[in-house]
Amino acid sequence: MSNKELQALKERYVAAGAASPNEQFADHATNAELWDADGKRMIDFAGGIGVLNIGHRHPKVVEAVKAQLDKLMHTCQTVMPYEGYVKLAEKLSGVVPVRGHAKVMLANSGAEALENAIKVARAATGRSNIICFDGGYHGRTFYTMAMNGKAAPYQTDFGPMPGTVFRAPYPVPYHGVSEDEALRGLKMTMKADSPGKDTAAIVIEPVLGEGGFYAAPTSFLKEIRKICDEHGILMIVDEVRVALAGPARCLPLSTAALNPT
Numbered sequence: 649m650s651n652k653e654l655q656a657l658k659e660r661y662v663a664a665g666a667a668s669p670n671e672q673f674a675d676h677a678t679n680a681e682l683w684d685a686d687g688k689r690m691i692d693f694a695g696g697i698g699v700l701n702i703g704h705r706h707p708k709v710v711e712a713v714k715a716q717l718d719k720l721m722h723t724c725q726t727v728m729p730y731e732g733y734v735k736l737a738e739k740l741s742g743v744v745p746v747r748g749h750a751k752v753m754l755a756n757s758g759a760e761a762l763e764n765a766i767k768v769a770r771a772a773t774g775r776s777n778i779i780c781f782d783g784g785y786h787g788r789t790f791y792t793m794a795m796n797g798k799a800a801p802y803q804t805d806f807g808p809m810p811g812t813v814f815r816a817p818y819p820v821p822y823h824g825v826s827e828d829e830a831l832r833g834l835k836m837t838m839k840a841d842s843p844g845k846d847t848a849a850i851v852i853e854p855v856l857g858e859g860g861f862y863a864a865p866t867s868f869l870k871e872i873r874k875i876c877d878e879h880g881i882l883m884i885v886d887e888v889r890v891a892l893a894g895p896a897r898c899l900p901l902s903t904a905a906l907n908p909t
């Protein structure tokens with residue numbers, strides 16, 4: 649089908665919530681190149697919003713997917729576990745920069761990872777408050793929407809948001825917020841809104857994505873680590889884009905790492 653025909657189908661059958669302004673439709677792709685339904689070839693600068701770290705259809709990935717399909721497609725691992733889940737958990741545990749022995753839970757999306765990290769933090773601390781940062785983006789489910797530090801467009805028309813989410817400034821000197829000011833802001837949030845004893849977690853993107861692709865200085869992340877340790881708060885690092893800028897160890901997945909060092 650052509651782009652035009654697919655666009656007509658999309659307008660008729662795809663819900664507005666999943667809308668795309670793009671009227672070209674991907675047909676196939678290899679490495680960094682993509683062809684649309686009319687055969688037009690282009691360079692894919694989007695990469696699924698920065699998640700195709702090794703491009704489209706790397707032969708090793710294709711081979712692994714085919715091998716899995718030949719064995720088994722789905723069981724739901726909570727009903728019937730399988731080797732791939734356990735082996736990936738072992739691999740991630742070996743690279744994630746958290747203290748001691750890390751355990752892994754795989755989720756369907758970044759938002760789901762964050763929601764679960766918050767559940768773990770609340771259950772582990774017995775506290776409810778969450779502190780996150782201006783410009784941060786964590787997803788489109790209700791709690792992650794509330795955590796997004798960019799009200800429009802993410803919260804528009806969907807309120808009221810869940811409570812107990814508090815915000816602090818993210819250090820972006822280019823926009824006039826130095827590291828010292830951001831730290832002062834965080835301490836002010838903890839004084840005015842969410843004292844340590846009530847805070848379950850501080851959630852931060854080491855590299856802001858939606859907020860403008862700014863990396864937090866390593867010293868700032870270390871200060872947060874210190875504050876969390878002082879108050880028994882869990883630190884949640886939402887790192888989709890660390891692989892690009894690398895202030896911490898590199899994870900090529902959308903993850904929510906709980907209590908990194």
Ligand SMILES: Cc1ncc(COP(=O)(O)O)c(C=O)c1O
Nearest residue numbers: 757758759785786787857886888
């Ligand atoms: C930093 C960050 N956290 C969470 C998410 C949400 O991920 P998902 O769309 O897979 O729910 C995103 C998505 O872009 C993201 O950039």
